[in-house]
Amino acid sequence: MKMNDLKPTWTLARRAERMNPSVIREILKVTERPGIISFAGGLPSPKTFPVTEFEQACAEVLRTDGQAALQYAASEGYAPLREAVAAMLPWNVDASQVLITTGSQQGLDLVAKVLIDADSRILVETPTYLGALQAFTPMEPQVVGVASDAEGVDVDDLARKADGARFFYVLPNFQNPTGRTMSEARRAALVQSAAEHGLPIVEDNPYGDLWFDAPPPAPLTARNPEGMIYLGSFSKVLAPGLRLGYIVAPAAIAPKLLQAKQAADLHSPTFNQRMVAEVLKNGFLGRHVPKIRALYKSQRDAMLAALTRELGDLDVSWNAPDGGMFLWARLPEGLSAIDLLPKAVERGVAFVPGAAFYAEHADPRTLRLSFVTATVEQIDTGVAALGQAIREAIRQ
């Protein structure tokens, strides 16, 4: 009897049926074609990566404590890095509350494991971060979208849906995908309403430091730390390729997040944690992040100017984000961003159709434009091409 005659019985878990390839990652593959100007990816500008500082930090870490930097380590994370994170945050956080994660994406995976049962109801913004939907989905929740507008979440709609929900996932600063910032009034109302309903909040803040003219209002978690899990990241202020993020969680669930972390990958890379702790010394971010802000602001301005120039006479709307990496646009009635994409790619420009970011009731007219990966010249060329593609779609 040959092995080939015997088929193994691979029975997939039910959750695997709900997993899908990331729309964005599939689009990114298309846009790697040379000559395509991509507004699609959420890739920070590589110009902002502090390569020289990382070179020095690598050498220093390996020279002074190489063996420890390459060994297994505590699941909680490297103590000096946890202390640096605690010191960075604008409310009273002890280093013992900080759990270092393999990117903040892992933070979402751990939250899902610890808080979601099959058919648990969870609440998200409309629209919301696609990666969060992907992290939550394998634990088989019912994902319910809460109405949101330019100021952030609709607190009345949240209150209607809050009872029995495991948590509300929210990205208050320069949101992915919309670039929106939640107003101070809306934050205060949200925190109050969530507390009244006993609704935990999972606050994701990867972009909060990337403000252009003024810092955003204080994080939600700063207002009620016992009721919230806070997720942060080094991907946007240093570099994403190191995969380092962090969770700050209240004592009620921190031990379970730590146990889930142990089971998921034992710990985040020791070497990377030490490198970042080394780079952070002497207030590096205070000198470095303003440069990222200035660059991204100039690119946002270029995109806004190009949009006005190329699309100003059409029934296309877009917002003017106060920070972050993304801008949100809406096509004229009757058009679909999904249908537009291949036509835009033919003309040399890519974006992400907004439909990918909705838990339910997608608006097919929406699209996400990243203004940080392309140069100002590419933004001009790319928005012109986008304008041509939209005009052609309108005519058809």
Added chain:
Amino acid sequence: MKMNDLKPTWTLARRAERMNPSVIREILKVTERPGIISFAGGLPSPKTFPVTEFEQACAEVLRTDGQAALQYAASEGYAPLREAVAAMLPWNVDASQVLITTGSQQGLDLVAKVLIDADSRILVETPTYLGALQAFTPMEPQVVGVASDAEGVDVDDLARKADGARFFYVLPNFQNPTGRTMSEARRAALVQSAAEHGLPIVEDNPYGDLWFDAPPPAPLTARNPEGMIYLGSFSKVLAPGLRLGYIVAPAAIAPKLLQAKQAADLHSPTFNQRMVAEVLKNGFLGRHVPKIRALYKSQRDAMLAALTRELGDLDVSWNAPDGGMFLWARLPEGLSAIDLLPKAVERGVAFVPGAAFYAEHADPRTLRLSFVTATVEQIDTGVAALGQAIREAIRQ
């Protein structure tokens, strides 16, 4: 109304109740006390870490392609590293089948997500790797132990339990915790029986390269690649602090593992993948791994000699592993390794009680001794202390 008056309702997922802190990681915390000789951890000897090569690789990677090395990247992994893995494996593997993971622990987490539903039956060796139990448990399986002896798994017992099981998890080379190697005859019978029952196998092989006198028999996966998932690791042949491992999976489930990987942490650190790809060039492992083998063999020999000297007159048994990092011992009848541990720690030596490694029906007399972290001198001192603790326990 103050926030403090309003308690958030943190409802943990059912799976969170089944999560527990790793016994080993808790013991490791105790053994970090200065002066304790630890046979407890599964820590490779830091003397074997190629620090100089990593220094050169870091500098090279950041100098030649620093921006790409610090950027987001494909979830599948860095192509040259995937190619290097495919080329290393002793059967016909295409680079496109290799998924780079954040340590092989993440491989176990992804397998659990893709193949385990609540109450799915899965099979493991007796005893088995604790980290695998921790990775599988959150998906709420019924974990069934299959009888095993010094030659490996009992194939008749496996056949009785195979029908309807989602997979059999097995570590054939220098197993953690027992140090056992599965014989050629047992491998052939296992692969045949699994194929007849349509039972998928998850083969974990972190230690296979660490043989002392002769290589172990070929991997199970080489004999029936369509029926098996293979997990490998760079932690034991290079360094664990980089958290890099890999999965080779058949086409039937590879796409789902990739989607689970995307959702878990987007991708493993780009920088680490490039560093390791750089270090692997020009056949580095072929020169490096023999040094690890020689060191670990000398330490195994030292531990065997010390055990014979210190415990030879007692009713204590132990095996003589042909590779890897661990040795498995059994105390005299009536003794418990869990009760022995605090007495041993008082005398300055630590180990892991074997009970932690059983899915069911733990043998309380067993214990795991790592011979690779301590020096030869420490092994002599530590085994003498262990002998004293056992003698004292026998007298009581």
